Amino acid sequence: NAGVTQTPKFQVLKTGQSMTLQCAQDMNHEYMSWYRQDPGMGLRLIHYSVGAGITDQGEVPNGYNVSRSTTEDFPLRLLSAAPSQTSVYFCASTTGDTYEQYFGPGTRLTVT
Amino acid sequence: AQSVTQLGSHVSVSEGALVLLRCNYSSSVPPYLFWYVQYPNQGLQLLLKYTTGATLVKGINGFEAEFKKSETSFHLTKPSAHMSDAAEYFCAVDNFNKFYFGSGTKLNVKP
Numbered sequence: 001n002a003g004v005t006q007t008p009k010f011q012v013l014k015t016g017q018s019m020t021l022q023c024a025q026d027m028n029h030e031y032m033s034w035y036r037q038d039p040g041m042g043l044r045l046i047h048y049s050v051g052a053g054i055t056d057q058g059e060v061p062n063g064y065n066v067s068r069s070t071t072e073d074f075p076l077r078l079l080s081a082a083p084s085q086t087s088v089y090f091c092a093s094t095t096g097d098t099y100e101q102y103f104g105p106g107t108r109l110t111v112t
Numbered sequence: 113a114q115s116v117t118q119l120g121s122h123v124s125v126s127e128g129a130l131v132l133l134r135c136n137y138s139s140s141v142p143p144y145l146f147w148y149v150q151y152p153n154q155g156l157q158l159l160l161k162y163t164t165g166a167t168l169v170k171g172i173n174g175f176e177a178e179f180k181k182s183e184t185s186f187h188l189t190k191p192s193a194h195m196s197d198a199a200e201y202f203c204a205v206d207n208f209n210k211f212y213f214g215s216g217t218k219l220n221v222k223p
Binding site for chain 1: 116118121144146148154155156157158161163202204206209210211212213214215216
């Protein structure tokens with residue numbers, strides 16, 4: 001199993017550009033989520049999904065969109081990048097029975 | 113809303129000394145509780161979790177944590193620190209499929 005994969009590993013955007021961060025898992029987990037990690041703030045939940053076709057907002061959803069058309073994939077879209085979105089983004093999938101989250105390796109995004 | 117407080121953004125111990133990382137949470141109902149570890153430039157790895165049952169839970173690498181409902185705490189301990197324990201540690205709660213993380217504690221282990 002590859003676990004949770006994220007692409008790209010690094011990305012630099014200019015203010016106003018849009019992009020999609022990719023996340024995929026091969027563990028057949030229903031629950032997936034996106035976090036951003038900023039120094040001194042831990043991880044903050046952006047959006048999450050409890051299954052294909054179902055998404056909901058987390059703590060910091062503004063400026064981000066998600067969709068979940070398959071169990072495996074959960075992409076995160078930045079609609080119009082802002083410097084405040086400079087961060088490290090982590091995708092995670094969670095087992096439904098043991099509540100264990102498996103994290104991807106992260107995407108380091110810089111918005112100039 | 114949930115909140116998770118980790119006291120001490122940096123903790124330094126000597127190799128072989130006790131490790132104690134503190135975590136307090138706010139919740140109106142007993143949540144599920146977790147500790148994760150993050151090594152530099154990596155994702156997070158689950159150390160241990162409490163869902164139901166025994167309040168003292170053991171995890172990987174010799175770590176354990178005790179759920180104390182009366183104190184709303186879930187402190188992480190390890191009897192004897194090893195150099196390889198140097199990392200950042202995060203406490204988290206799960207409340208109805210929403211995970212909330214503390215701000216993290218960086219553990220430094222001195223030789």
